[in-house]
Amino acid sequence: METNPTVAINISDDLYGLSNTKSDPRDLPEPDVHIVTCDALRIPAHSSILASVSPVLENIIDRPRKHRSSERVIPITGVPYDAVLAFVRFLYSSRCTEEHMEKYGIHLLALSHVYLVPQLKHRCTKELGQRLTIENVVDVLQLAKMCDAADLYLKCLKLVANHFKAVENTEGWKFLQDHDPWLELDILQFIDETELRKKKTRRLREEQRLYLQLSEAMECLEHICKEGCTSVGPYDMEPGHKRSPCSKFSTCQGLQMLIQHFATCKRRVNGGCLRCKRMWQLLRLHSSMCDEPDSCRVPLCRQFKLKMQQEKKKDDARWKLLVRKVVSAKTISSLSLPKRKREEELGETRSSHGIRSFRL
16 A cells, blocks of 8 residues: 655654744654645655644644554645645744745635634734735635635725725636625725715715804905905904905905995895895804993894794704804814914904994
8 A cells, every 4th residue: 555655854854944943943852743735745754743732733632543553644645745734834923924924824814814823814804805806805804704704805996996896807806706795785885885985975075164154154254354454344444455365264255245246235035135145144154153231343143043033944954054064164174274373363352243234
């Protein structure tokens, strides 16, 4: 009867990758177990070391043998011999070369999962995540799912979602469509959810931009009513000599034009002017945000405040939500200012005037 061949490497030849460690391979006892790989090749090993690193190998080693004299054999097939050898070396030395990781990273991840070696699994997950390509991402994705490698699985999904057109043309994707339709469905659902999140994020950014613009308009309105600007200001202030556009707020010039139109428009009484409606809304928004209506210099601030307190309409929920959003945007904007400037703005005093307090 023919016997299975044994690996023609001596322990002194660093079979276990211990040359760069404090352990001397010549100090190890005689191997008492053999790992059988593909093509019936054998790797001699030590049961005590294997059992101390892998609970699965420990259970295999502790299984009762049919005959007391029969040798201990652990079959590890289905992966290349060199991958099994790299796996055994990691069990002994806790190290794995970059070359082995590049060549056998997928096989080592599978072995680390099957035999419960978390250190190697973590290393393989990290290395494979750094080596993802359009061509191999589907294969790694399938393996990551089978091995419960959540981080690697998510990274693969993101790569597929970002480059789906290219991934769709690979052989891995075609194989997936034919043999794993459930995983294909998971991928397509992830892509749909990703697109929905992107749309929601864009919508929230647009809304936040609008709230910031309204917040700036409120500050600009107070600036015009208190300090005056190039063409509009309080009635008790002389027109400024500087006629260039105001650089303090990007919306200042447009708001001054809106105020000038509001003061002279003949249709605003009957509610037929859209520009005047916009001005009414800005004045109402300011009044809703103002904490000092009795001393505020913005026109109609106190009147709007009293009117809102008297009416208290139930259909103002959307308006109140808008006010909260703009106040929040104003708070965030003020926090971004230097501390000294914030203190100056908080310490400023105001005096009250009506709609005719504008100087046009």
